[in-house]
Amino acid sequence: MPSLLIVDDEGIFRKGIQVMIAEMQGDWVVIAEAKDGIEALEKIEQQQPDLIITDIKMPRMDGIQLQYIIKERYPQISCVVMSGYNDFQYARESLRLGAKDYLMKPFEREELYQLLGKLQEEYGQGKQVERKRAVEDRQVQTQVRQQVLAGLLNGSIHHAEPELLENVGIRFPHPYISCLIAKLDRESVTDERFYQMDPSLFSTYMQQFIQESINSTLLGHVFIMNDNEVVALINEADAESLFPKIERLTDQIRKEIRGLSNFTITFGLGSPVKDLESISRSYKEAGLALLYRLVIGGDRLLSSETVAGMKMERTEWQSADWNSLNQSVQEGNLAEVELQVREFVTSVCTKWKDPEIIHQQICKMLLHFYELAVNLTVVKMWLQDTDVKHVLLDVYSYSSSKELIERCQKLLGDLTVCISNRQKKFVASPIELVVRYVEERFAEPITLNMMAEIVYLSPSYLSSLFKSKQGQSFIDFLTEKRIEKAKQMLLYSDEKIQVISDSTGFSNIRHFNRVFKSLTNRTPSEFRDGHYSEVHTLRKDH
Known part of the structure; x- marks a missing residue:
């Protein structure tokens, strides 16, 4: 017998629908009810209903967000949405997401019966078996596809393996590929809302939303890299037109997610590359660009152009000291590095009276040397058990120039030693x-x-x-x-x-x-x- 879950924040409405269905001459069984999307996901995980009837406007997680997540995690489950007259634009969004139909509140008993009777015909025994098999196949396909996409990001899959990509439905017919990373702006979500939900639900919602937005204008593959990172590989014929297209796309996505779901996201964009082996470089660039969210804030698109602009701003006001410090670190001159760090931090604290700007300038400097460490493949040796995000957040906890000087001296001193140790491997210059x-x-x-990596x-x-x-x-x-x-x-x-x-x-x-x-x-x-x-x-x- 086909099973059904009712989702509505009004208890009296849930009970009313349940009574109507109990009195219906049909096989539908109401196995659970929920007051919002979060509770509905818990019931779905436990009981796997065949159909969900959900309201659109609900607290914590509304019906639109719920459908995005169901579409990604439980594609075999059908949805019917309920909405008031003024919410029809949301009902239309639900139909676009694959909802079977919608009911306009308040609806008549016969209207509900007619809809459920039509859906009941789709749930014959043969279709259930076929649907279950299709879902299992899709789950295996999704897992393999996820592994292949992750392989592209870490550089383990190259152009000699096109059949591997084809087998999991990944195609790049155009010459240029650019990596786009999306991350939730944690400060845009209240602690109560964030901890009441599984954090991975935000990524699932973002992944579905971004994929559908890309499908309308570009060619790309979107997947969840981890609980707080969604990655899109965007394929385009013309490298020059790629950035403005992505800029327009991300502006639209940010605006719609902010309006529909009341949280914000930040994008990091890597430069376009022409072969599969270089996708990992674009991914690395996107991640580096995204780090600048800690310096200039989120809810925006950050790209290599953004980073370059900030570097230009930096060199305009401190170019001589900056170049000298950079050279000393790479030459392994520890004493000179410590002296120049002291001069640099002192100069920043003297020039800028706003603590926020001082912290920003220090973070810019540390991000530059993090990029250097990435290029020289000494990040793990340098930062060991921590990562650059925690380093930058740690900087914001210091409120005296002395603390900042000592912390920066320790960081850049350690980096200088790491680089020096790597270079000692060479006999020739x-x-x-x-x-x-x-x-x-x-x-x-x-x-x-390539040469720079070889000689560190x-x-x-x-x-x-x-x-x-x-x-x-x-x-x-x-x-x-x-x-x-x-x-x-x-x-x-x-x-x-x-x-x-x-x-x-x-x-x-x-x-x-x-x-x-x-x-x-x-x-x-x-x-x-x-x-x-x-x-x-x-x-x-x-």
């Missing part, structure tokens, strides 16, 4: 290692970021150090090596120019031709033909 690597592997894809330096510091030691930028050096090899192949082999382009590390022949001509004033064909002509002339003269 970092620049010698980079030069040797390029000379041996110039035909492979090589980037400054930040990309910006390696770039300036390389130029000071070699007299040219890293990119110019790499390009020069590739063109030198290309010249040799043009002169002493009969390989086609396309083959030479591929063999010297260029992404395509058009780019190879353009770079070659800019450095030699001749195209590869002209260079080869000119050599043959010179050789022929010399032979003729002799």
Whole structure:
């Protein structure tokens, strides 16, 4: 017999519906009732009804939020919504979420009977078995899909495994993928409301809401990474149009969630990447951007552009001290780091009289060095049993410059030691290692970021150090090596120019031709033909 759960904050209305159904000539059985969405979820977990009849406006968790969660966790359960005349826009939202029908309050007995009679026909024994099997298959599919998406974020799945993605329904038909992270702004939810609910319900609600919003304008896959983090991988054909589209989308989502559910969320956005292996980098960037919520507040979209803007603001007023401190940390000069931290914190406390601004500036500085630690893969060694979020929150607990100086000296001193210990592994200097690597592997894809990870330096510091030691930028050096090899192949082999382009590390022949001509004033064909002509002339003269 099909079972039913009634959800309404008015007890008299719940009892009235229960009496109507008991008197109905049908098989429906009311197995439970609930006064709001939170209580309904508890009853659903315990008794797994076939149908839920729910009001829309209720305290704690309303009918719209309840339907989002049911759709994610219990897709086999059907819903019917009840609403007053003035709530029809919410009823329409419910129908969009998959509600079977809606009842306009107050409704007649015959109206309820007619609706339940229609639904009863859908609950034959054969359909129940088929539906149960489909639900089990979907649950397995969802678990595998979750693991695959998590694998993309940690970099363990790459482009050679497209069939793995296809098997779980994950497709990226467009060239660019960008990672978007959504997190609940905890301060927007009262303690009473937050602790009365399972915190994971907020993530489930956000996941469903974001997925449906993305489906209306973009292509993307949304999933719950953990209890307080929802991740979306958004796929787009044009990298330049991606940010404005996501900005409009997140503005709309934040506005609607704030209006419907009375809480706020903050988004972190990573830059677009072109291959599966780089998704983990976009995810890392989104997470770093999201950390700036502690500095400038939530209920907004934070991106690498946001972070860059804040860094620019920082360097405008303290660039000399900042660059010096950054260099001392990377060079392992512990005494100089402690001295410069003292000068920096003292300068901040002198310049700004507002404690909030002082804490913000200190957090910006620590976030910069956290990014450095991420790039050098020493975060775990540096922070050990804590994480950067707790470090930043800890900073806000200090109310004297002395405490701030001592805490920052300890943090950056520990980081300096970690970096120094990692660099001691090298016998040769970092620049010698980079030069040797390029000379041996110039035909492979090589980037400054890749070299920085290999020699445990930040990309910006390696770039300036390389130029000071070699007299040219890293990119110019790499390009020069590739063109030198290309010249040799043009002169002493009969390989086609396309083959030479591929063999010297260029992404395509058009780019190879353009770079070659800019450095030699001749195209590869002209260079080869000119050599043959010179050789022929010399032979003729002799």
